[in-house]
Amino acid sequence: MTIAARSILFVPGDRAERFEKARASGADIVVIDLEDAVLPDRKVAARDTIYDALAGLTEPRFVVRVNSLDTDWHADDVRGLAALSGVAGLMLPKAERASDFAAMHEAAAGKPLHALVETVSAVLNLADLVTAPGLSRLSFGTVDFQADAGIDGDQAEIDYVRTQLVLHSRSAGLAAPVDGVSTDLSNDEALARDTDHARRFGFGGKLCVHPRQVGIVNAAFLPSASDVDWATRVVAAIDGAFGAVAVDGKLIDKPVVDRARRVLDTYSAFDSFRR
Structure with a gap:
């Protein structure tokens, strides 16, 4: 990305x-x-x-x-x-x-x-x-x-x-x-x-x-701390998982996973300006 x-x-x-x-x-x-x-x-x-x-x-x-x-x-x-x-x-x-x-x-x-x-x-x-x-x-x-x-x-x-x-x-x-x-x-x-x-x-x-x-x-333009926490938990939840996965009571599908990965990629790319 x-x-x-x-x-x-x-x-x-x-x-x-x-x-x-x-x-x-x-x-x-x-x-x-x-x-x-x-x-x-x-x-x-x-x-x-x-x-x-x-x-x-x-x-x-x-x-x-x-x-x-x-x-x-x-x-x-x-x-x-x-x-x-x-x-x-x-x-x-x-x-x-x-x-x-x-x-x-x-x-x-x-x-x-x-x-x-x-x-x-x-x-x-x-x-x-x-x-x-x-x-x-x-x-x-x-x-x-x-x-x-x-x-x-x-x-x-x-x-x-x-x-x-x-x-x-x-x-x-x-x-x-x-x-x-x-x-x-x-x-x-x-x-x-x-x-x-x-x-x-x-x-x-x-x-x-x-x-x-x-x-x-x-x-x-950096993700907030709460966004990073959410994205981290989403990616961790789907790693090696089979079948339906939920985070914070909500089912995780591909668009949600893609958004979580974008959040983490953005956070990592600009780590020198983290808030």
Whole structure:
């Protein structure tokens, strides 16, 4: 079982001194951002900064969010950065269709691609988008989507869209999708609630915009102690058993066993962030 990254932390592409600091935060993935975090007159310089910082790396460490397909910077971003050994993958903002990824897939030479779903068109076109070559995961750009859809609110107001991302990801064999950012950096309780909300909807991770959010997100995607205890007892009960088996008075069938194994696999994979 492959466990998808939980915390995906953005760092500005023109701040090279923050790249390794972001990795030290404990984030599962660090995304160096050439899009929203960089002003238009800094785009080219930021691309050069990323190239200089990553060119000497011998192993992939960072995902890079390139500028969107409809900008003058997109093609040069992909051409200049995709082949670097320090680049672990590319993220495309405002992705809307599978064909958006054709050139990126060729340039990335097998590196995973990430799609940011941020527009109404993308949501209505998910069945096509998830067939993009090289696509590994969807992320929900909630703030941009709300603006595009004219929706005021990021919980129940857009839970229908969350469900669509989960179902289409599952159908296409992609990793569980990543939920959008929580913009209030001072409210840890709200962040924990937001992350738990995403987890219960079937998301496997959450976008972060500050290192202080990473630990809370990582912990929220871990199984609770009670879940681990239950899963341990389920797996122990069916080991070598014949016929019907019950745990806590409930019969255990294959879907329940599969869920128990997923709980234990997730707990084991991220044991350094146990709560």
